[in-house]
Amino acid sequence: MQNQYQRYLQLFVDFCKESGESWPPRVEDLDPLLPDYMDLLYLQGRGPQEGEKTVAAVEYNFIAAKGNMFRAKRALKGWRKVSPAQSRPPLPRVAMFGGLMNLLAAGLHDMALMTLVAFFLCLRPGEAIDLKGTNMIKPVKSAGLQFQWVRVAVREQEGGRPDKVGVYDNCIPFDLPSMHWIGDLLLQKAKALPKNKELIFQFSMGEYRKQFSKAASFLGLNGFHPYQLRHGGATEDMTSGARDHNSIKSRGRWRTDPSVRRYAKVGRVQELLNQISPRDIQFCTNAEKRVQRVFLGQSAARFSHL
Secondary structure, eight states, X not given: OHHHHHHHHHHHHHHHHHTTOOSSOOHHHHHHHHHHHHHHHHHTTOOHHHHHHHHHHXXXXXXXXXXXXXXXXXXXXXXHHHOOSSOOOOOXXXXXXXXXXXXXXXXXXXXXXXXXXXXXXXXXXXXXXXXXXXXXXXXXXXXXXXXXXXXXXXXXXXXXXXXXXXXXXEEEEOOSGGGHHHHHHHHHHHHTSSSTTSBSOOSOHHHHHHHHHHHHHTTTOOSOOTHHHHHHHHHHHHHHTSSOHHHHHHHHTOSSSHHHHGGXXXXXXXXXXXXXXXXXXXXXXXXXXXXXXXXTTSSOOOOTTO
C-alpha cells in the first residue's frame, strides 16, 4: 500500500513542480492545489478512483492534512457523479452554438442562456446554476472604459460557498464585443426576478445535463457533459488569441499553469469537429450568426436534425 501511495503522490509532486509550486508545499496549500490536479485528471478521462488514491496518499504523507481536505473532497464528490469513461475534449465554440440552437428550438431558453454563460465565463456547471440576481453587477459606463461591461460575481462571500479552489467573489466580465449582448440579456433576466436573491436558472442540474447531452447528440456528439463548456470557453480564448495565458488562468480561476496549458491543443478540438457532418457544421455556423436574434424574438429557432 505504501508503494502504491508513493506512486500517486509522485504524480502529484510532478504536477506541482511543473506548475512552479515549491515542494513540499505548506500543508494549507495542499487542499487548493488538489482540485486543479483533479481537473487535469478529469479532462484526461481518468476515473475518480485516481483522485481518491491521490488524496489518500497526500493524507498519508502529510498527517496534518488528514481531515482538512475539504475542497479536495468536494471536487471528488462532483467527479464521482460524472465518472468519465473516456477523455472528454473541450466543446468547440461552433458546436456549442449548434447545441444551443437545439435547446432554443426545444423551447429551453433559460438552459440555452446558461450554456452561453458557462462557456463564455468559463464557469463550472455548479457555479452557473447557482447564480442569483445578486451575482449580477451592472455596468457604470460614465466611470471609465474598465466599467463598461456586465460582470458576474461567482461564489459571493455571503453565500458561504467558495469556488473549487476556495476563493470567493470572483468577478468575471462579459468584456469582448461579441459577448456584450449576453451580459445584457443575463442582467435583464436578473432584474425580472421577484427577489434579487432568487436563482436565475430555475431547473435542476439533472434536468440540464439531460437536455444538454440530448442537444449535442443531435449533432452526432454523444455523451457530452456540461463541464466541457468551461473547458471549451478556455480553449476558444487560447486558440483564437482572444486572451493570453495569464488572462485565461485568472478568468478560469485555475491555480496552476498546466491546468491552463492543456487548452492549447487545437488537434483534440479538430478531431471532435471531424465527428460532425458537413451539414451540421453549416447548421452550427448559421446558428452562431442567428442566435442573438432568436433570443430577442426576431428569428425562429429550428432543430439541426429537421
